Amino acid sequence: MSDAPLNILRSVFGYEEFRSPQDEIIEELNAGRDALVLMPTGGGKSLCYQIPALLLEGVGVVVSPLIALMHDQVEALRQLGVEASYLNSTLNSEEARQTEAKLLSGELDLLYIAPERLIQNRTLDLLAKAKIALFAIDEAHCVSQWGHDFRSDYLQLSVLSALFPKVPRIALTATADERTRQEIIKRLSLEKAAVFISGFDRPNIQYRINQKDNTKRQLLHFLRTEHGNDAGIIYCLSRKKVESMAAWLCDEGFMALPYHAGLPAQLRRQHQNRFLREEGVIIVATIAFGMGIDKPDVRFVAHLDLPKSVEAYYQETGRAGRDGEPANAWMVYGLSDVIKLRQMLESSQAEEQFKRVEQHKLNAMLGLCEITSCRRHALLKYFDEENSEYCGNCDTCLRPVQTWDGTVAAQKVLSCVYRSGQRFGVNHIVDILLGKDTEKIKQFGHQNLRTFGIGTDLDGNQWRSVFRQLVARGYLAVDVAGFGGLHLTEQSRPLLKGNEKISLRKDVSSSTKTKGKSKGHKNKHNIKDEDAKLWQALRACRKALADEHGVPPYVIFHDATLMEMMEYKPTEDSQLLKVSGVGESKLEKYGAAFLAVIASINESAEIDNHTNVLAALSDGLSAETIAGQCKISIAAVYTELSREIAAGNLNLESVISFTEVELHLIQDTILIFDDPGREGMQLKPVFEALEGKYSHGVLRCVRASMSIGQVAPVRPSLS
Secondary structure (H helix, E strand, O other), X not given: OOOHHHHHHHHHHOOOXXXXXXXXXXXXXXXXXXXXXXXXXXXXXXXXXXXXXXXXXOEEEEEOOOHHHHHHHHHHHHHOOOOEEEEOOOOOHHHHHHHHHHHHHOOOOEEEEOHHHHOOHHHHHHHHOOOEEEEEEOOHHHHOOOOOOOOHHHHHHHHHHHHOOOOOEEEEEOOOOHHHHHHHHHHOOOOOOEEEEOOOOOOOEEEEXXXXXXHHHHHHHHHHHHOOOOEEEEEOOOHHHHHHHHHHHHHOOOEEEEEOOOOOHHHHHHHHHHHHHOOOEEEEEOOOOOOOOXXXXXXXXXXXXXXXXXXXXXXXXXXXXXXXXXXXXXEEEOHHHHHHHHHHHXXXXXXXXXXXXXXXXHHHHHHHHHOOOOHHHHHHHHOOOOOOOOOOOEHHHHOOOOEEEOHHHHHHHHHHHHHOOOOOOHHHHHHHHHOOOOHHHHXXXXXXXXXXXXXXXXXXXXXXXXHHHHHHOOOEEEOOOOOOOEEEOHHHHHHHOOOOOOEEEOOOOHHHHOOOOOOOOOOOOOOOHHHHHHHHHHHHHHHHHHHHHOXXXXXXXXXXXXXXXHHHOOOOXXXXXXXXXXXXXXXXXXXXXXXXXXXXXXXXXXXXXHHHHHHHHHOOOOHHHHHHHHOOOHHHHHHHHHHHHHOOOOOHHHOOOOOHHHHHHHHHHHXXXXXXXXXXXXXXXXXXXXXXXXXHHHHHHHHHHHHOOOOOXXXXXXX
């Protein structure tokens, strides 16, 4: 690969190196060849087509279904100095005309366009008149009729290979099993495309799935103990539940906004924009929300209902932790979810083949919920990726699941379902097992069944757990009439007759399941006390600039970039440019503002540190004690001490106690590497040569004493 892609990565986007296989993908497109890319959310998919679009002659056309997000995507590129625009239904005729004129004049680097607009004859004629560098088909899994996000417009995108045979195409998605991959290849005519699969693992996400007990109580405990002020997404199956949960969370003191397809478009946009631009906002949504959301600091995704497939679960949970910081994928589900989804599937008007595929996907999702081994291992295996059988960051790894021999209990359930006529729901069967005297039991004479009262060894919740697991594992099925009645499957026969045993998981209440184990985020970035003031000042500066430019704060800089600024405290442009995420365009636009913030906080901190350290030193305190008393790092203490030594106000021996041999050794090592009086001398080689025995702060003090002529006594002659 030439140096050009890396130069653009550094100068425009502000990153030092590519992540594998970004460089290989870019090389493929630059050579005029097609590519299919499967890369996890947050893995850097967009760079794979944005950089070639800047290198190749012409405009890169990005096909995306994410109309509501195009403005922010384009604005983020413009902040980097990239000429980008979009064509979709939100533009009026004059705005669309201006964008089309820029396209034809060659002014654009990237053009985002919705699939339904792209396939119009007028748009295809327009593109035929322009110089096209490449086509990027984002969210390519939408082409799959078996996928969870199928969009019919995507089926017509194969026209691109016919009309633009010499233009390279790249299809990208974050999730697709083998069947979906093959369908993408077939429907988009990518048979000759190189396939890049960079892995599905998101190690920073902790996966936790609990049985439903009291959904509101469970959710409230999760939020208040781990995510009190964090941004997050909560998924519900129905619109009604979305609105009621959002209203309830607001009553509980959270900033929660509903989002579903039934809300007015303007209100959806308003809620989405608040989620992207404000901090600590929770979106409560149906699956209508989330695709393409690139907010990096979503700290949790919670499911209050069971997703329909592992693909949907992976895609939705992947919206958490795009910044690489710890995040939670938290879910509660119960038997009612299983029954509801199977009823919806059975009552749908879809073809039988489609129903069979969807049933298989639902069963796989249930398997992930009920598994007693590592969830991450099972999740990745679903996508044909092998991984360690112990990840250390899912609930089943953090607290291994206890199991019990449920054979007898299962036989009692199956027998009771059979003897009661295979037409009643879970609650009634549980009442029979517990021997309850209810009107419904009397009405049907079920007090006379041989199974009446045979289940008093377990309580109601324990029996519901047994039912849930038997349904999930295919021993019981839900009736297709929609009344929730249960009946035995053929698979249940060996278990009922005693020819098979079954091991069931012991359910643990979610409030105790990962107690003391889960990674909370009270201080999600682990900001040191002495850096808190600078951190807040940097965030305030970012927010002010974001409001000024009408973009989300992360479009200015991600948290990770601010963290680096806080750590290295650059004082000039050349230093700031070395911070990850700071390219030349953003340096020009925002560099002065952030450098001024850092300088202001540093100056204030230095004055405070200087006064406090000298006062504590006069009391005879050690450097370690001074650091604790002044609530600053020990490195900051040594910085102040070394300055005083260099100014001749302190003697080295009044600060640090050395043996004569130690002091000679350190001084000799410093002299080996450089002149101690030279400004800007690097102490790293000295530190390494002394095998880390003495801290950088100690070495800085010794060097300061040497710079003004303080040296150790002359060693006695050996002759």
